[in-house]
Amino acid sequence: MSEAVTRIQVGGTAGTDPYEVLVGRQLLGELGGLIGEKAQRVAIVHPEALAETGDALRADLAEQGYEVVAVQVPNAEEAKTAEVAAYCWKALGQSGFTRTDVIVGVGGGATTDLAGFVAATWLRGVRWIAIPTTVLAMVDAAVGGKTGINTAEGKNLVGAFHPPAGVLCDLAALDSLPVNDYVSGLAEVIKAGFIADPVILDLIESDTEAARTPAGPHTAELIERSIRVKADVVSSDLKESGLREILNYGHTLGHAIEKNERYKWRHGAAVSVGMHFAAELGRLAGRLDDATADRHRTILEAVGLPLHYRYDQWPKLLETMKVDKKSRGNLLRFIVLDGLAKPTVLEGPDPAVLLAAYGEVGQ
Numbered sequence: 001m002s003e004a005v006t007r008i009q010v011g012g013t014a015g016t017d018p019y020e021v022l023v024g025r026q027l028l029g030e031l032g033g034l035i036g037e038k039a040q041r042v043a044i045v046h047p048e049a050l051a052e053t054g055d056a057l058r059a060d061l062a063e064q065g066y067e068v069v070a071v072q073v074p075n076a077e078e079a080k081t082a083e084v085a086a087y088c089w090k091a092l093g094q095s096g097f098t099r100t101d102v103i104v105g106v107g108g109g110a111t112t113d114l115a116g117f118v119a120a121t122w123l124r125g126v127r128w129i130a131i132p133t134t135v136l137a138m139v140d141a142a143v144g145g146k147t148g149i150n151t152a153e154g155k156n157l158v159g160a161f162h163p164p165a166g167v168l169c170d171l172a173a174l175d176s177l178p179v180n181d182y183v184s185g186l187a188e189v190i191k192a193g194f195i196a197d198p199v200i201l202d203l204i205e206s207d208t209e210a211a212r213t214p215a216g217p218h219t220a221e222l223i224e225r226s227i228r229v230k231a232d233v234v235s236s237d238l239k240e241s242g243l244r245e246i247l248n249y250g251h252t253l254g255h256a257i258e259k260n261e262r263y264k265w266r267h268g269a270a271v272s273v274g275m276h277f278a279a280e281l282g283r284l285a286g287r288l289d290d291a292t293a294d295r296h297r298t299i300l301e302a303v304g305l306p307l308h309y310r311y312d313q314w315p316k317l318l319e320t321m322k323v324d325k326k327s328r329g330n331l332l333r334f335i336v337l338d339g340l341a342k343p344t345v346l347e348g349p350d351p352a353v354l355l356a357a358y359g360e361v362g363q
C-alpha cells in the first residue's frame with residue numbers, strides 16, 4: 001500500500017499565487033498536472049550526481065509528448081554562479097523556450113536556487129517546479145521563492161523572489177543522499193525547531209542517531225513540520241519585509257563562513273556554527289536563557305553538526321557580515337532568540353559582545 005501524501009499550501013495571501021508542497025513517495029504522477037497543458041517544452045535542470053534521475057524524467061516527459069531540454073549542471077555550490085546561469089539561458093535560447101514553457105529543478109538547494117533563478121530571469125519570468133532531493137531543499141530551499149546565485153563577494157547576492165508552481169518532495173530520494181548531506185539538512189530542521197516549533201527538537205532529541213538517517217521513525221514528521229514553519233512565514237511575508245527575517249537565524253555568520261571557505265562548506269554546516277554563535281549572542285545580550293542557549297550545543301553536536309570555526313578569521317567574518325542582506329547602512333542586524341520559539345532582531349550589538357560571542361565559537 002502506498003503511503004499517504006501530505007499537501008501543504010503556501011501563499012495565496014497578499015496577492016501571491018498559492019501553490020502546494022507535496023510530501024510522500026512516488027509523486028512523479030503529479031508532475032504532468034503541474035506542468036500544465038500550455039507547455040510544449042520542459043527544461044529539466046539537474047546536478048551531475050542525479051544524471052540517472054534526469055534521464056528517467058526526460059524519458060517520462062518525452063513519452064507524455066513534451067519537448068524536453070535536459071540541462072545538467074555542476075553539483076552543489078559550483079552550480080550557483082553567473083557562468084552556470086548563462087549556460088542555462090543558452091540552453092533555453094537554443095531550444096526556443098517560450099513564456100508558456102516550464103522549468104523543472106531537480107536536486108538539492110543549490111540546484112533549486114539556480115533553476116528558480118533561471119526561471120525568474122528567462123523572459124522576465126517563466127513557470128517553474130521544484131523537485132527537491134535533499135532534506136535541506138525539501139524543508140527550506142525549494143519552498144518560499146527565494147532564488148539566486150552567489151558571487152565572489154558573497155552568498156546569494158544576486159537573485160529574485162520567484163515562487164515555484166509546486167514542490168514535490170519524494171522521500172525516496174533521500175535514500176541515496178550521503179550522510180553528511182543528510183545531516184547538513186538537519187541544521188535547517190533544527191533552525192525551524194528553535195525559531196517556531198520546539199516539537200521538532202523533542203523528536204530529534206528522542207533519538208539523535210535515528211534522526212541522522214532517512215530510515216528514522218520521525219523523518220516524514222520532521223520534514224513536514226519544518227515545511228509548515230517555512231510555509232507559514234513566507235505566506236505572510238514573501239519578500240522579507242519583516243517576519244521572514246527569522247528564517248535567517250544562524251545565517252549571518254553562516255553565510256560569512258561559506259564565503260570564507262569559498263563555498264566548499266555545506267550550507268547546513270555553516271548555519272550550524274552560525275546558530276551556535278546566535279545563541280551565544282542572545283545569551284550575552286541578556287535575551288536568551290542558559291538552558292535554551294545550551295540546548296543549541298547539545299542538539300547540534302548530537303546529530304553531528306559542527307559548532308566551531310577558526311578563531312583567527314573573526315576580522316574577515318565581521319567584514320562580510322557587514323554586507324549581509326539584513327544590514328541597513330552601517331547597522332549590523334542579527335536574528336536572536338528572546339526565548340524558545342521567540343525570534344527577534346538584535347540591532348547594532350556592542351562590538352565587544354559580538355567578539356565575546358565569537359569567543360565561544362572560535363577555536
Ligand SMILES: NC(=O)c1ccc[n+]([C@@H]2O[C@H](COP(=O)([O-])OP(=O)(O)OC[C@H]3O[C@@H](n4cnc5c(N)ncnc54)[C@H](O)[C@@H]3O)[C@@H](O)[C@H]2O)c1
Nearest residue numbers: 047049075076108109110133134136140141146176177267
Ligand atoms: N532559497 C532558499 O530559501 C534556501 C534555503 C536554504 C538553503 N538554500 C541554499 O541551498 C543550498 C544547499 O542545499 P543542499 O544542502 O541541498 O546542498 P546541495 O544542493 O549542494 O546538494 C548537496 C550534494 O548532494 C547532491 N545530491 C542532491 N540530491 C541528492 C540525492 N538525492 N542523492 C545523492 N546526491 C544528491 C548534490 O548534487 C550535491 O553534490 C545552498 O546554496 C543554500 O544557500 C536556499
Ligand SMILES: O=C(O)C(=O)C[C@@H](O)[C@H](O)[C@H](O)COP(=O)(O)O
Nearest residue numbers: 140144146155156244247248251325
Ligand atoms: O527563506 C528565507 O528567507 C531564508 O532565509 C532561508 C535560509 O535558510 C536560506 O539559506 C536563504 O537562502 C537565505 O537567504 P538570504 O536572503 O540570506 O541569502
Ligand SMILES: [Zn+2]
Nearest residue numbers: 188251267271
Ligand atoms: Zn539556509
